Amino acid sequence: MSATLLEVTGLTCRFAGVTAVADLSFQVKAGEIKAVIGPNGAGKSTLFNMIAGVTRPSEGAIFLDGARIDPLPTFERARRGIARTFQNLQIFREMTVLENVMVGRHLVGRATTLTAMLRTPAVRAEERTMAEAGMALLERFGLAGRAHQPAGALSFGQMKVLELARALAGAPRLLLLDEPAAGLPHAEADRMAQTIRGLNRDGMSVLLVEHNMRMVMSLSHDILVLNNGRRIAEGSADEVRSHPEVLSAYLGEEVEDA
Numbered sequence: 001m002s003a004t005l006l007e008v009t010g011l012t013c014r015f016a017g018v019t020a021v022a023d024l025s026f027q028v029k030a031g032e033i034k035a036v037i038g039p040n041g042a043g044k045s046t047l048f049n050m051i052a053g054v055t056r057p058s059e060g061a062i063f064l065d066g067a068r069i070d071p072l073p074t075f076e077r078a079r080r081g082i083a084r085t086f087q088n089l090q091i092f093r094e095m096t097v098l099e100n101v102m103v104g105r106h107l108v109g110r111a112t113t114l115t116a117m118l119r120t121p122a123v124r125a126e127e128r129t130m131a132e133a134g135m136a137l138l139e140r141f142g143l144a145g146r147a148h149q150p151a152g153a154l155s156f157g158q159m160k161v162l163e164l165a166r167a168l169a170g171a172p173r174l175l176l177l178d179e180p181a182a183g184l185p186h187a188e189a190d191r192m193a194q195t196i197r198g199l200n201r202d203g204m205s206v207l208l209v210e211h212n213m214r215m216v217m218s219l220s221h222d223i224l225v226l227n228n229g230r231r232i233a234e235g236s237a238d239e240v241r242s243h244p245e246v247l248s249a250y251l252g253e254e255v256e257d258a
């Protein structure tokens with residue numbers, strides 16, 4: 001039985017008049033790919049934002065490796081090993097592809113603003129190491145040839161891969177992937193699924209929000225289904241696919257088609 005990496009207990013988020021996430025508890029085990037699915041407005045993005053530290057929960061707690069993290073700011077959660085990608089790409093288009101990846105490393109780097117400004121030998125050495133590690137990641141994802149071009153020149157699919165590479169640059173323990181297949185044609189979505197599977201085989205734990213059911217059903221060890229902020233089902237692809245509440249939440253279509 002694997003150890004629990006992430007634990008969420010009684011998590012609730014209320015916006016004026018709307019309960020986006022309601023009394024939600026679940027775990028992500030080390031080495032697991034867990035998917036969170038649900039119709040539009042189910043609360044998936046709000047849940048991600050609470051785990052990443054962008055949105056404050058109204059109630060409940062979030063633990064990483066047993067330590068409570070919900071009071072911590074975003075950068076501290078990144079330092080502790082949580083990295084994310086975004087539903088709407090957040091690529092710095094004027095920066096080079098390599099610089100974009102290095103931003104991911106800087107988020108968890110040790111250099112303070114003062115030592116960075118003074119460009120001490122230690123800072124320069126750290127930057128060299130970051131650049132080397134960044135190039136190694138770009139090579140792994142087939143983007144090394146584009147390293148010194150502006151990121152804005154990449155195709156949409158390449159930008160999604162770059163976001164993933166940037167998230168990995170900080171050597172996280174938990175990857176939060178927000179719709180990695182969104183907007184990708186079939187073949188590229190399948191390649192993205194293979195990439196995520198490869199990362200997981202190397203030990204990466206993943207929490208995945210995705211509407212592409214093919215990807216969700218083929219990748220996930222465990223699937224959590226939300227509707228109106230509440231858990232309506234949790235289990236394997238087969239368990240979730242045939243669950244009556246899931247079918248009615250989706251009106252049958254998407255989940256059956258997967």
Ligand SMILES: Nc1ncnc2c1ncn2[C@@H]1O[C@H](COP(=O)(O)OP(=O)(O)OP(=O)(O)O)[C@@H](O)[C@H]1O
Pocket residue numbers: 015016018019020038039040041042043044045046047
């Ligand atoms: N900042 C906000 N202020 C007010 N209401 C919000 C805010 N963010 C989300 N909501 C509401 O919370 C509910 C959950 O939204 P959320 O974006 O988390 O759902 P989702 O499952 O990610 O949807 P989608 O699949 O469309 O991305 C929705 O009713 C939404 O309108």
